[in-house]
Amino acid sequence: MLAGLKAISNGAASSAKLHLNFWNGWTGPDGVAMLDVIREFNRENPDIEVSMQRMDWDTYYNKLMVSAMSHRGPEVFVIHASSLPRMVRAGFVADVSDLYGSKFGINKSDFEPKVLAPVQYGSKTVGLPLDVHPQGLYCDVDLFKKAGLTNPDGTIRPPRTGEEFIRDIKATQEIAANGDHDVWGFCWTMWRFNFMSLAPQFNGRYFDQNGNPDLANPGNVAALSFMGDLMNRQKLIPTPESSTGWTGFRQKKVAMVLEGVYMVGDLKTLDDFHPAAASVPQIGPNPGTLADSHCLCLRADLTGKEREAAERFVAFLSQHSIAWAKAGQVPARISIRSSPEFEALPIQYAFSKEVPFVSFPPKTPLLFEMTQEIDLAVEKVLRGRATAKEALDVANQNFTQVVLRDRQENAR
């Protein structure tokens, strides 16, 4: 009877718990790391129970949009900084300005202004950046050592400038007697991300000061020309027909690639692979690279206890972002990045040095349409079917049409 009573009382306690749904697209090892953080939260907060639902990002955004529009969305969800403008315009993301301050000990000064900028909409702050994930340079330590690109202490010496980059591509490549490359020095991976990582180095931009599309500006043209030249004129990069990218890097057939910090989890699954990371070499006049953030957001119509619980959960994730960093991320908070625990993560720490000069994608609800045009332009140039200027001019014309249509529709 006592056991029965205990079961009933446990059931009552469990039903008194406030249930929160947390959706995201972390389907890889990062999601497993996040589950551990959530378990810890549930243990420390017996009055709240958080359930996490993961799905691939494409499906996730569709499901999030549809559920949110019908007011059945999750209480807490993740949105990339780059996707925020579209979701904010749809009107289902809450202002979470009150998360910052003494209530949870999260100060805005603990974030670089450029990391906070994507969540700022006038006086409103619509999310809490959990991480910054910049694009950086991955190097294969064994191939670098084989090429003699080492420091006196035995560590490898990744390229820092454009000249060093070209020199190291040539030094690390291995060409067979028949002219085939056994090892390439470098290979483009995600073309769009590679382009958007280089464009800021040449003062590239996507909109002019009046908010009109400016994809064919001289900076973007220079960055794209560099990409095309490396492949088509200098022949230092495998052509698109035999592009090995990340797969080639994993198989030790490529010595260097540009990729996001989140790929470190993938490398951990490999036996006997020794990667190192560095900032994207400075090819243009400025240092720079592309970055994005996972932002923690709340449903706009949350009130009372639900809102309080959701805020508590989001603050907990932010405070425990060192656990998240171990899964292959750079924490958004400066204080966590400067902890010895984070400095002990060599790849993540190397990527974190890029944070002061990262560029986020432009704050536009039409990012998908813009990147669609950029993808086409980059593809044309890498395949040698157009010059960078020609390809970006076409991209700009097409994107301008989209922007004009959108303005017209939203002005009604």
Next chain:
Amino acid sequence: MRSFGSQRFTSYLFLAPYGLSFLVFIVAPILVALSLAFTQLDLTSRVPSHLVGLDNFSEALHDPYFGQAAVATLRFTILIVPSLIVLAFGLAIGLQAMSFGRNAVRGLIFLPGMFNVVVASLIWRWFYDGEFGLFNFLLKKVGLPHAPWLSDKSWAMPSIVAMSLWWGLGGATIILFAALQQVPTHLYEAAMLDGATSRGLFANITLPQVRPVLLFVVVTSTIGGFQLFGQSFILTSGGPERSTTGLVMLIYDTAFHKYRLGYASAISWLLFAMIAAFVLLQFFGLRRSVD
């Protein structure tokens, strides 16, 4: 009379589950899509949805990406339908002529069709891989250069067609083989007694006898061709330079990446009109020759 009425009621009762699901899951979405096609419904727009008349259709007809996707879809359909029919018919005749091992061969031909399109496409993505793929490995073995199976505009669509043929050939072959088996043997015997050649037998007996089934295979494969999506989504993501982006992929992008549901619905109806036009053309063309 009462018995007839009760029988009719019972038959309606049996039909009701399917009828209801047909209304809810087929008719209602069609009606919703029809109304959406005349509406501006952008989930992320500040403006509430409103009627725009034929604006969505007019926009599609002026949209270069719609034109490009329509051309890609037509190209795929024009490449796959005749090759599928010729190959499936050839295999069906071959099966018909086999005296032993027919069932095993039939099973092998049908096997690829049992894979989900995603699985089939993933297998072929590895076959086509520029650096590590099976086909380029074989080409290298015989001293030939790598082929840009999926990375060149002129190669990508034929490569998708080849994969789709491998995947879809089994079903069409089995149907045509079944039709061939239904042709009465006495027709061949009588014609042979009259001195008919094998060519004459095929043209005057086989072809006319299986023509209704052939019409079915042509119509269904044409509809399948216009609905190209899974193969290009997995193999090429619509590239290179959008050359394998079909209309269904355009609809998917418009609805689920750009959230423009009204415009996506209008494109869907234009695709429906294209399919209907082609199918009617084939139907009347082939039916006339059947008659």
